[in-house]
Amino acid sequence: MTDTLYYQPKSVDEALQIKAELGAEGTFLAGGTDVVVGIRKGKLKVARTIDLSQVPGLDGIRRHDGFLEIGAMTTHKALEQHDVPAALAQSCETVGGPQIRYLGTVGGQIGTASPAGDVSVALIALKADVELRSAARGTRRLPLDEVFVGPGKTVIADDEMVTRVFVPLGRRSDFYKIGKRDAVAISLVMAAASVGPAGDVAIAIGCVAPVPLRIKRAEALLDARGLSDEAVDEAATIAREDCSPISDHRGGADYRRAMAGTLTKRLLSRLREVTPVKAKPAESSAEVA
Amino acid sequence: MTNASGVEEQTLTLPSEQEVEKLRAAEATWSLSFTLNGESVELMVDPTETLYDTLRERLRLIGTKGACLEGECGSCTVLLDGKPVTACLVTSPQVQGRTVVTVEGLAKDDRLHPVQESFIACGAVQCGYCTPGLIVSAAALLAHNSTPSVEEVREALEGNLCRCTGYTKIIDAVLEAAGDEPAVMSVGGEK
Amino acid sequence: MSSGPPIRRRPTGPVRPGQQPQVNVIGRSIRRFDGKGKVTGETPFGGDLAGPEAYTALVIRSPHPHCEIEDVELAAARAIPGVVAIFTGDDIGGTNRHGLIRRDQEVFSRRARFMGDCLGLIVAATPKIAQRALEAVKVSYKELPIVATMDDALAEGSYPLHETGNVLSTELIRRGDADSALAESDVVVNTETRTQCVDHAFLDREAGMAYMEDGVVTIYASGQWIHEERRLVALALGLPQERVRIIQPATGGAFGGREDISIQIYLGLAALKLDHPVRIEYTREESMIARHKRHPIRIEYTLGATREGVLTAAKVRILSDEGAYASTGPAVLRKAVSHCTGPYRVPNIHADGVAVFTNNNPTGAMRGFGACQLAIAYESAIVELSRVLKIDVVELKRINLLDDGEGVTTDQKIPVVGVRDCMEAALRRIGWDKRSYETPAPHLRRGYGVSTICFGVGYGDGFPDASRARVRMADDGVVEVFTGGVDFGQGLHSLAAQIAAKELGVDPLAVRVVASDTHRTPESGSSSATRQTVFTGNAVRLAASEVAGQLLDVAAAYTGLHWDDLELRGNAIAAKHDIAGHEDRTVVLPLRQAVRLGRERGYALDVESCFKPRTVAKQKGTGKSPRAFITYMFASHVAEVLVDIETGEVKVARIVAAHDVGKAINPQQVEGQIEGGVVQGLGMALMEEVVSEGGFMKNASFTDYIIPTIVDTPTIEALVIERDDPEGPYGARGVGEPGLIGTPPAILGAIADAIGTQVHETPANAERVWKAIKRSERAGDGASA
Structure with missing residues (x-):
């Protein structure tokens, strides 16, 4: 092992080669919105940084074979400005301020594996897959909700990199976030839901478990019974039951649990109606009038 | 030692x-x-x-x-x-x-960028610590959108905290600067 | 209402140089002269002054909120190449103490009472080396019992944090017979309000530099009262005053957060010992952990009234968390108690305040100190009374607000009480009578709240509060103003220039301001308590008018005209009106020439003056004072909110803030102060909260301590009401604090209006609002989802 702390590969293959050598000690640097803070605060002191900024071909969005294919280095801003599913666009818009969204990437969001990852929650609710690649084994593809195992922990192997995300097209979706303020806020609770062309439902909730939580028990119920008032209420109850929130300085477990139900109901009710309405309360009556 | x-x-x-x-x-x-x-x-x-x-x-x-x-x-x-x-x-x-x-x-040949001028004129500067960051964000907005709405100004500046002004005069200043010639608004450096 | 005092309209457009008339500079939005350097980024703040050529200092802080330090192991840190020195209490020559009211905090401590206590100071060649050294320091310590809350502090057998025990101070007000009056009242309401710990969150972290110059420790650092800081540095280091010089660089906000000493003593010690430039810059986390905060206060409020809504009595119990050290705590407690009934006519008052020590951050000065917490409490009681009496809250206020000449809590009679004018103007602007409760969705509720508040200006209560200023004509004919008062963004230095310009008939932007340097400028007291407009404003006016008088004397002697026929105008001395030989008000003498002539005739044209109005200490046993403060300010805010009753989220749609400022010397800056105060008030009302558990702060970063962004900020309409104040320069009263004080009660009142129940704990974040709704649903009243 060399003393080098910082690597700047010029290709994906080179990046994967370095990562394979460094293993767990190597951290990919994508947008930097988490990793650079970690470096500054000394949290990543022993880790070695693999800067992907000079690696071409990792970003970009295209439609192919019924999926939206998103390169791992695609920024939140690029997604926000592109025609992407509603929940994905809304989740990207709520990440940080513009300066963060121009930097932060979808691959970085997945790699960070925060239970408060807004975009991860939206992608899970959209039934997205993720492509991982290593020098030794090539690529593999798995559902995103199988990637996260704990705060900051994933099934991504020490020699692997997130290369692409696949979002199935044709799902109607919605997203709602409760933060401590209306911009640049880490979520207190947030949720996303989608309905597929066949009427199948997916729901994911953030900040109520160690990982972005998919509420599969509620999905099964709704798939069987449709979005009736009663079914939606039951789904909300299941969401409350199936989450395991903690209390921290942002908020209490009771509130988070209650909101898991409230947001589930709110999102499903909206999806039942028409296109999603604007999530936040409108402006002053004076301005409306 | x-x-x-x-x-x-x-x-x-x-x-x-x-x-x-x-x-x-x-x-x-x-x-x-x-x-x-x-x-x-x-x-x-x-x-x-x-x-x-x-x-x-x-x-x-x-x-x-x-x-x-x-x-x-x-x-x-x-x-x-x-x-x-x-x-x-x-x-x-x-x-x-x-x-x-x-x-x-941002200032060209000693001539302030229009946003810099309007920040002074509209009283958008108090302590001034947040000011350079706000001016860069506002200049980036106006380089692409010469007639932003109040909401667009808010969205463009949501990542810039200010603790003194209450933001009201900052919005005034960005709107005041808006509408200047695109050439004046160019900030350069775009790929 | 069609009459009432004038409301200043927003300026129709910016005033540009060249358009500024040279007369009537008072009441005009003159550009601030520090604007250009700030928009270009050229202006250096504390952290911009020194580059890598200076050594970097880092503070070793306590590992625990309450402990005896047994040993600080420094050998490993000292062994790191590039570590220049590590200082501890053994290296300091003076008292090793600081503190604004009591000198109760050690610079280098052997017993830590909160996480910010300093154990030592590392100085190294680069920031990175300093950081490595800090990580190499090992501290061994004995934990002491943690006094985490006010209840812990007051508990039987609690561990004493200071020799005097855990009670810092007490305050009271006794007027009339509150107990009897409450017993006889038709209606009595009880509320308990809990306000939170708030951080100033100024953006410019504590940063500065120091070096030795001709044996003088020269410190560039941002405070709020440089002369007091010099006293504290000199005492702590054991140096005579004249060997300490403090110069304030541009300062990125303060809001009370720079009143206590921060980096000044560390910088002074390192420069003195090493005779080499040294810099220091806190991280945001360190800034939050080390700095004092706003007092969390618990207020039990009992308010009585007649059936018709006439207030009869208030009984108030106030408990304030002082944290680990006194800071300005006793003054804040007095402010709280002396403002406990706000701008209301309450004939019988029985108030008690107790301030207790805990192992939390020391609490001290912050915009609105004491008065803003009590405003939340008395306005909450008024809302409750309105609900019980079924009298509209505005009507209730109209019945009970003070009129000119009536007495506030301390029974001080206030000649000009602008509060009714403020409220009626704010109500007109918001369209109170036609307000709509419509919302775009069924889960949203709209609500409106009105606050009416007051604030006593300056330190008051007999404190020897003074500002000095020096004005002189330089040889080049330029007016120079010297003030020790610091400007951290509020515009004091531009204001000083504007006043001097008015008195001397020159362009305000041509005035040279020399400021905030203990070796060059006279002591102007603290930039706090909303005192500088009145105090330094008056001092500058006195000095400038005396210089003006001397110039007229010079011109009179030169022209043979009577000085009373002359005035200063347009950089010249001119005839005031048509006089023989000088029809059309002609110029008789250019200013520059008058200065030269004056010098020749032995006039100094250089005057230092002092404004030191008398206030009267509180009466023992009652807390009353005929003149606790030199003057009072009044304000009224109206807030409109939308509440999501399913999630508890609150969106502030609109705020109208009307302030009686006496006279707006610079209306644009006055509006700026109000708008800024409103947004800080919004933050306090809805989102800001320092969360500590057992003395450990849980959210010491800007990721976790949340202040309002531009998106959280509604349309703010600042209304400037002008009713001349007899004490202020040109009738001005100042404006700093009330902008913040009026906002939280207006927003909380609006939330209560929307959901039918009050939130009694700040901040009223989504979770607390949601819980209030749930409580109210269980109790069977209020909003139903």
Whole structure:
């Protein structure tokens, strides 16, 4: 092992080669919105940084074979400005301020594996897959909700990199976030839901478990019974039951649990109606009038 | 700097200039080149330092401020290839070969950028610490959108905290500057 | 209402140089002269002054909120190449103490009472080396019992944090017979309000530099009262005053957060010992952990009234968390108690305040100190009374607000009480009578709240509060103003220039302001308590008018005209009106020439003056004072909110803030102060909260301590009401604090209006609002989802 702390590969293959050598000690640097803070605060002191900024071909969005294919280095801003599913666009818009969204990437969001990852929650609710690649084994593809195992922990192997995300097209979706303020806020609770062309439902909730939580028990119920008032209420109850929130300085477990139900109901009710309405309360009556 | 007689005594012999210079040089191991405010820059940096540190410590451009150094306040906003980013979240090696514009690069030939003028005129400056970051964000907005709505101004500036003004006069100032000629609004550096 | 005092309209457009008339500079939005350097980024703040050539200092802080330090192991840190020195209490020559009211905090401590206590100071060649050294320091310590809350502090057998025990101070007000009056009242309401710990969150972290110059420790650092800081540095280091010089660089906000000493003593010690430039810059986390905060206060409020809504009595119990050290705590407690009934006519008052020590951050000055917490409490009681009496809250206020000449809590009679004017103007602007409760969705509720508040200006209560200013004509004919008062963004220095310009008939932007340097400028007291407009404003006016008088004397002697026929105008001395030989008000003498002539005739044209109005200490046993403060300010805010009753989220749609400022010397800056105060008030009302558990702060960063962004900020309409104040320069009263004080009660009142129940704990974040709704649903009243 060399003393080098910082690597700047010029290709994906080179990046994967370095990562394979460094293993767990190597951290990919994508947008930097988490990793650079970690470096500054000394949290990543022993880790070695693999800067992907000079690696071409990792970003970009295209439609192919019924999926939206998103390169791992695609920024939140690029997604926000592109025609992407509603929940994905809304989740990207709520990440940080513009300066963060121009930097932060979808691959970085997945790699960070925060239970408060807004975009991860939206992608899970959209039934997205993720492509991982290593020098030794090539690529593999798995559902995103199988990637996260704990705060900051994933099934991504020490020699692997997130290369692409696949979002199935044709799902109607919605997203709602409760933060401590209306911009640049880490979520207190947030949720996303989608309905597929066949009427199948997916729901994911953030900040109520160690990982972005998919509420599969509620999905099964709704798939069987449709979005009736009663079914939606039951789904909300299941969401409350199936989450395991903690209390921290942002908020209490009771509130988070209650909101898991409230947001589930709110999102499903909206999806039942028409296109999603604007999530936040409108402006002053004076301005409306 | 250890001393022979034990831990409680300390000698106050200052290191020589050369020693300090050597210590500093040992930290700067990475060769970096990029375009800064229209000019090519080449220098040695510590690869784990951020663009914020490089601009301020090595290039002594003090207009880029830093209230939090974790991407929350926007005081260190600069344009990277024409897009507003927080310099505290960008490692310096990441800007290799790219174009950076700081607040110092906005005034042209001693003529203030229209947003700089309007910030003064509208009373949008109080303590002034957030001001450079806000001006860079506002200039980036106006370079693409010469007639923003109030909501568009809010969205463009949501990543810039201000603790003094209550934002009202900042919105006034951006709207006041809006509508100037696109050429005047050009901030450069876009790919 | 069609009459009432004039409301200043927003300026129709910016005033540009060249358009500024040279007369009537008072009441005009003159550009601030520090604007250009700030928009270009050229202006250096504390952290911009020194580059890598200076050594970097880092503070070793306590690892625990309450402990005896047994040993600080420094050998490993000292062994790191590039570590220049590590200082501890053994290295300091003076008292090793600081503290604004009591000198109760050690610079280098052997017993830590909160996480910010300092154990030592590392100085190294680069920031990175300093950081490595800090990580190499090992501290061994004995934990002491943690006094985490006010209840812990007051508990039987609680661990004493200071020799005097855990009670810092007490305050009271006794007027009339509150107990009897409450017993006889038709209606009595009880509320308990809990306000939170708030951080100033100024953006410019504590940063500065120091070096030795001709044996003088020269410190560039941002405070709020440089002369007091010099006293504290000199005492702590054991130096005579004249060997300490403090210069304030541009300062990125303060809001009370720079009143206590921060980096000044560390910088001074390092420069003195090393005779080499040294810099220091806190991280945001360190800034939050080390700095004092706003007092969390618990207020039990009992308010009585007649059936018709006439207030009869208030009984108030106030408990304030002082944290680890006194800071300005006793003054804040007095402010709280002396403002406990706000701008209301309450004939019988029985108030008690107790301030207790805990192992939390020291609490001290912050915008609105004491008065803003009590405003939340008395306005909450008024809302409750309105609900019980079924009298509209505005009507209730109209019945009970003070009129000119009536007495506030301390029974001080206030000649000009602008509060009714403020409220009626704010109500007109918001369209109170036609307000709509419509919302875009069924889960949203709209609500409106009105606050009416007051604030006593300056330190008051007999404190020897003074400002000095020096005005002189330089040889080049330029007016120079010297003030020790600091400007951290509020515009004091531009204001000083504007006043001097008015008196001397020159362009305000041509005035040279020399400021905030203990070696060059006279002591102007603290930039706090909303005192500088009145105090330094008056001092500058006195000095400038005396210089003006001397210039007229010079011109009179030169021209043979009577000085009373002359005036200063347009950089010249001119005839005031048509006089023989000088029809058309002609110029008789250019200013520059008058200065030269004056010098020749032995006039100094250089005057220092002092404004030191008398206030009267509180009466023992009652807390009353005929003149606790030199003057009072009044304000009224109206807030409109939308509440999501399913999630508890609150969106502030609109705020109208009307302030009686006496006279707006610079209307744009006055509006700026109000708008800024409103947004800080919004933050306090809805989101800001320092969360500590057992003395450990849980959210010491801008990621986790949340202040309002531009998106959280509604349309703010600042209304400037002008009713001349007899004490202020040109009738001005100041404006700093009330902008913040009026907002939280207006927003909380609006939330209560929307959901039918009050939130009694701040901040009223989504979770607390949601819980209030749930409580109210269970109790069977209020909003139903």
